[in-house]
Amino acid sequence: MKITMIGSGYVGLVSGVCFAEFGFDVTCVDSNPDIISRLKKGEATIFEPGLDEMMIRNIKEERLFFSTDLENSVKEADVIFLAVGTPSRRGDGEADLHFIEQAADQVAHAMKDGAVIVIKSTVVVGTNSRIRERIQKQRPEIRFSMVSNPEFLREGSAIEDFMRPDRVVVGVEDERGRETMRKLYRPLYLRETPLVITSLENAELIKYAANAFLAMKVTFINQVADLCEKTGGNIQEVAQAIGMDKRIGSKFLHAGPGFGGSCFPKDTRAFAATGLRYKAPQQLIETVISINEERKVKMGERIIKAAKEKNTDTVAVLGVTFKPNTDDVRESPALTIIKVMQEAGLTIRAHDPEGEEQAKKVLDNIVWCSSPYEAAKGAGVLTIITEWNAYRALNLKKLAELMPSGKIVDLRNIYKPEEFQDIDLDYISIGR
Known part of the structure; x- marks a missing residue:
């Protein structure tokens, strides 16, 4: 199978390199010629331990390619991943889907019959269905499958997270999409990685709900740390003890200055905004x-x-x-x-x-x-x-x-x- 990854930022680059490591032919596309020029030379444009070596190896073995030409990269692709940014929209915290929509329009004009389109970007519930309808309007004569495959990569350990994930979440609508994703992730299936196959909507919600819960866990332990300071407690001992409860777990119970990064802040805002839009307020997350x-x-x-x-x-x-x-x-x-x-x-x-x-x-x-x-x-x-x-x-x-x-x-x-x-x-x- 030939894979085209639209977007060579953090998610797109790591995912593209890892799929090439699985043995697939992968072309990573980006509109920024400077980024593509560096990637072609084997220079990773982000700092991620182990990425440079894996990228160079797959370039040399002619499984990994980089291009600014979206049309030619897409037209022979069996699987087209959309891995572009979805930043917070100013004013209401909703995810800005401008880049996804723009990429989908370009893909629609260039893709071949029978292609599988996979949204790997973090998108709010209902986005996959809207993108499917958007493409159908532009290419009503063509068959394609829509798939939601959210990423769960932690910066600093992204390759390990891709190669040995807790689970792979796949939202599908038809058998073609289901079987294509099974083939893509077959190397992980051989390692007994759980493959969660569900609906488009569930896959979208799983991503946001997971990040919102982890952000809530970080915020909880930070508030407990404040209480420890007032009462003479020790947050490390408290966190260690409560983390031994298997229902709670020890991860994300480290007190600190608050969470940041490319995921938790924007994803919690989008999750809260989605709750308000559907009149199902996520008050815990709003408070977080x-x-x-x-x-x-x-x-x-x-x-x-x-x-x-x-x-x-x-x-x-x-x-x-x-x-x-x-x-x-x-x-x-x-x-x-x-x-x-x-x-x-x-x-x-x-x-x-x-x-x-x-x-x-x-x-x-x-x-x-x-x-x-x-x-x-x-x-x-x-x-x-x-x-x-x-x-x-x-x-x-x-x-x-x-x-x-x-x-x-x-x-x-x-x-x-x-x-x-x-x-x-x-x-x-x-x-x-």
Whole structure:
């Protein structure tokens, strides 16, 4: 089978490379010639561990191709994936489907009879049906199948998530679509990966409901952390114990500065907006969104308070990406936290192993540093916002020399308070 992946961003590129690794011929399409030029040279346009090596191998074995020519890439494709962006729409939080609709129109004019069209982008319930009707109006004479196949890739571990997923969700309407998706994911079926075959609507809802629930879990443990601070509790011990309950599970129970990234913020907003549109309000998720935005501001205020206590106007920030092992800063808590500190007149010296280039596009007046220790020079407060491995074993004595009698504000609970007993640094963390 020949696969064409429309959209070579995070989801499209990772998915395309992984399908090529399965042995399929894959062409990834993007309208940006600079992106395609880099990809053809084997240069991954996103930071994702292991992606470069897998991409180069499949290019050399002539299974993976890149193109700006959508029409020619689509016309012989058996399966056409739509993996374009669905950002939040300004004003109401709904998903902006402009790029999906635009791609669908282009595909409609070029696709062959019998093609299977798969929406991999995160879309609100009813989108697959609307796209099917849109294509049918333009090509009433042609047969095609519509499939919903939402992605569940975590940035930083996306290849592992694709190759060894908890489940693969497929929404179908006909037997052609069902059997095509079975063939595509057959390598995973041999590993006994559950293949959930359901309706288009269910597949769309599953994606949003899953992300909304996980965002709610993160927000819950953050609020429990606040309670621990007021009562003398320890959030790590509390989270560990409640996570042992199989009904709850241990994942996403790590207190921090709030969730960010390309999925949770926009997906919770779209899920809440969908509930309002269908007059089935998702009040829990509406509250989750509000609490999460407030938390990022409160974390900034916590650091400002620490700076005032130390009579300093300079703060070292370690980590600006929304999570480690990615260069993605979209809706990262660090962005809000830094802007809150800047509004209070603080100077920011920052370091991030991979996120500096992307952060420079959205942050101004930052002193970018080549190492955590360079960032600490001249700072009275150092805060850890992203839990990169590079920050997990810092030389605390060296930090104390660089910022005498300074303060560490650890928003990820990387360190234990007892590690600072003989160090000339004050230490505060979350929920302990």
